[in-house]
Amino acid sequence: MTRSNLTRTAVATLVAGTLLSTSACGLSGGAAEVEEAERTGKVSGGITFRTLQLKPAFTSYVQGVIDAFEEEHPDVEVRWEDVPGDGYNEKLVADAQAGALPDVVNLSTDSFQLLGDRGMLADVAKLDGALAQDYVPGAWEQFRLPGKGDGVYAYPWYVTPEILTYNRELFEKSGLDPAEPPTSVEQFFDHAERIAAGSGGRYAAFMADPKGRLPGDWQKMGVPILNEKRDRFTFDTGKAVEWVERMKDLYAKGAMPRESLLKSDDINQLYGAGKLVFGPGSPGFVKDIKQNAPQVYAKTRVAGAVTGTLGHIGIYAQSLGIRKDTRHLDAAAAFARWVTNGPNQVEFSRKATIYPSNARGLADPLFSDRGDGKDAETVARAVGAEQLKSAALDANTPVQWTNQVGDAVVREMQKAIKGEQDPRSAVKKAQEEANRLLADAAAQ
Amino acid sequence: MSAVDEAAGPKTPGSKTPGSKTPGSKAAESENGRAARREAAGRGRRARAAMEADTGLVHRSWWTPYLFLAPGLVMVCLFSIWPFANTVILSFTDARILRGGTFVGFANYARAFADPGFWVAAGNSVLYLVVVVPCLVFLPLALAVLVQTKIPGIGIFRSAFYTPVIASAVVVGLIWQWVLRSDGLVNTVFLKLSIVSEPIPFLTDSTMLLVSAMIVTVWKGLGYYMVFYLAALGNVPASLHEAAAIDGAGTVRRFFSITVPQVKPMMLLVGTLSAISALRVFTEIYILGGESGGPGGGARTLPFLIRQVGLGFAGETGYASALSILLFLLTLVFSLLGRRLSKGDET
Incomplete structure (x- = not known):
């Protein structure tokens, strides 16, 4: 080969590479309709099981559950893989497009919707008609898909409900009754106003954190986030504007740490240092405080989440989906049911601050024991479980509320809360921008 | 590379007198063969063929230096040049993270x-x-x-x-x-x-x-x-x-x-x-x-x-x-x- 030949080869390779990449770019994501697997009645075969960030903390627990299952069904071989949380959804969708989804897959709320919307998940209600009664209704209902009929597309696994945590001492200092925590967003703001009036700047009521607060607060106030077809945002309402006005007013009065408008990652430190009245709304946090700030822990009270009249609460729910075209449907279904059964879920919640979605699991005395009503961790467990039993609806973030939508809305809210923009036009601009992003995403 | 260049001395066809060659400079010579060819294409190639025939000690192909360069080149191409080129291409499309795009000209x-x-x-x-x-x-x-x-x-x-x-x-x-x-x-x-x-x-x-x-x-x-x-x-x-x-x-x-x-x-x-x-x-x-x-x-x-x-x-x-x-x-x-x-x- 001569030099000119070499050049030619190099150029050809480059061109080929470029073409290859453009064609790869042009590869469209529209996967063909997946064929549904059939039941055979024989629980056998090799299945893959993917979990979301459970290694290494819960390796022995998960492996124990798998081993017990394999012992009961010797014809089934379960291959377990654990994937870190970062980029989990992206990996799932890429795998779905490549036809490489695992047979049983751990889904978070948003990954459930992503795979469900693409028709990649088996209808588990159809697989087993009697299944529904095993789970808490609130958790079971979560796994329906809007516009897809009566189907339920995942086995509910562990859940973490939103709760309310607060500092009793600071409540009393502000002249508030610790026995009567706020139950609606409006009351929550009223409490914050009282706290700000008496704090003298020594402590704040809550973190502004618009990114974390929305769209949950609006949902609780009854603001419709999306229209029926879920293709347009409709949150530009009087209630949403009222929310912004109150936030703005409270921010000016010092009810929130100034910097919390931008970031809230120091919430645990602030609460632990007694500089914040309302702590984070997750049961896991109570455990953190117990370990890191025992003095504040002793003053911590736990109550049901702020819900408003509609009874919405935020539930962070994990589930197990079954790949629709799995080759071993019976084995996959039996395994998912095994992992999410009462005893296995209760065992899991003894190891982590989570709650079973299984009705029998939740009925375990562990979850109704309030002790002497003073230990925040024990009360948190009971309060969370109580809410799970009764909560009919949830205030989860719809998938349409993407990171970009959240950022765009939050930018307008920040300006309004700081007083640089009128609340009414802030909400209007936020909705316009959110709809533009939604339309852009749908156009492709 | 530079050590080889120095060993080769001045890059003129005249310096390639067969008698004065050591195995070391032979290696260097083939490295510089291409530069020489540029100056005296036909003569260089003939001289080179003659040289390879009469020493016959080390057979060196034209691609040997590229073999040595390959690991570095591949890395640079794969992790710098290629992503850069790809970014330029993508900037003219409406691609999204999980979806390839179509050409949209200067719309972005x-x-x-x-x-x-x-x-x-x-x-x-x-x-x-x-x-x-x-x-x-x-x-x-x-x-x-x-x-x-x-x-x-x-x-x-x-x-x-x-x-x-x-x-x-x-x-x-x-x-x-x-x-x-x-x-x-x-x-x-x-x-x-x-x-x-x-x-x-x-x-x-x-x-x-x-x-x-x-x-x-x-x-x-x-x-x-x-x-x-x-x-x-x-x-x-x-x-x-x-x-x-x-x-x-x-x-x-x-x-x-x-x-x-x-x-x-x-x-x-x-x-x-x-x-x-x-x-x-x-x-x-x-x-x-x-x-x-x-x-x-x-x-x-x-x-x-x-x-x-x-x-x-x-x-x-x-x-x-x-x-x-x-x-x-x-x-x-x-x-x-x-x-x-x-x-x-x-x-």
Whole structure:
């Protein structure tokens, strides 16, 4: 080969590479309709099981559950893989497009919707008609898909409900009754106003954190986030504007740490240092405080989440989906049911601050024991479980509320809360921008 | 490569007399065979064929050097050149993270120019550069002159000034956050001394947030560029200072008339390097100003905007690529400006 030949080869390779990449770019994501697997009645075969960030903390627990299952069904071989949380959804969708989804897959709320919307998940209600009664209704209902009929597309696994945590001492200092925590967003703001009036700047009521607060607060106030077809945002309402006005007013009065408008990652430190009245709304946090700030822990009270009249609460729910075209449907279904059964879920919640979605699991005395009503961790467990039993609806973030939508809305809210923009036009601009992003995403 | 070149001697066909050849120079010769061919194509090839026939000791193919170059070349192509080319291609499509796009011409660029967010970010990036670069060119020089003095224990000072460079950006950001927050060190002291009546919004006002981030960048860069200057100062001949001192020049005069002209090439280098890193600033603003990049995103720089646009499920890869290309062009302009300045200096 001569030099000119070499050049030619190099150029050809480059061109080929470029073409290859453009064609790869042009590869469209529209996967063909997946064929549904059939039941055979024989629980056998090799299945893959993917979990979301459970290694290494819960390796022995998960492996124990798998081993017990394999012992009961010797014809089934379960291959377990654990994937870190970062980029989990992206990996799932890429795998779905490549036809490489695992047979049983751990889904978070948003990954459930992503795979469900693409028709990649088996209808588990159809697989087993009697299944529904095993789970808490609130958790079971979560796994329906809007516009897809009566189907339920995942086995509910562990859940973490939103709760309310607060500092009793600071409540009393502000002249508030610790026995009567706020139950609606409006009351929550009223409490914050009282706290700000008496704090003298020594402590704040809550973190502004618009990114974390929305769209949950609006949902609780009854603001419709999306229209029926879920293709347009409709949150530009009087209630949403009222929310912004109150936030703005409270921010000016010092009810929130100034910097919390931008970031809230120091919430645990602030609460632990007694500089914040309302702590984070997750049961896991109570455990953190117990370990890191025992003095504040002793003053911590736990109550049901702020819900408003509609009874919405935020539930962070994990589930197990079954790949629709799995080759071993019976084995996959039996395994998912095994992992999410009462005893296995209760065992899991003894190891982590989570709650079973299984009705029998939740009925375990562990979850109704309030002790002497003073230990925040024990009360948190009971309060969370109580809410799970009764909560009919949830205030989860719809998938349409993407990171970009959240950022765009939050930018307008920040300006309004700081007083640089009128609340009414802030909400209007936020909705316009959110709809533009939604339309852009749908156009492709 | 260079060792081989030297062994080969002058690259003329005449130097290839078969008798004078050692195996070493033979290897070198085939390396230079191509250069030679350029000058005397036909003759070179014949001579080469003859040579290979009569030594026959080491058979070397034309591709041997490429084999040695291959590992490096493959890495560079795979991780630098290819992604760059791909970014250029993507910038003309409406690709998203998980979906390939179609060709949309200059639509992404048009969108960027019509997007007020882009202009704010570009303005912030340029402002960052305009403020930070002079600080990072002059302050480390002053610091280097100070710690250049040979007094006992000066090593401690040098190390101390270098410490922020070693500290991770996140740690530095957190420290400064505690210094600058509304209930942080600076504000507490100022409030106690009644210098201010309201906390200064270092982190909650877009402009102040940018200034705070600049302070962190400069503080972190001081030690780094100080080392550059220490090396340059070591090369300034002591005789020049002596001569100037004999002529009656004072310390200040000697600094401006001897030191500055002598380290000027280094100043230009530092200027270019710090300009490039100023245009790439992200971490400081992210840590101090949170995910949104200041209230209402008012303190976002171009890299910040690119990350925000391109990240996550709805990430607009095409648009983010176009923004990256614009950032690249901006960086290129300032780098060329730096080069022009240094060229002018040499003549």
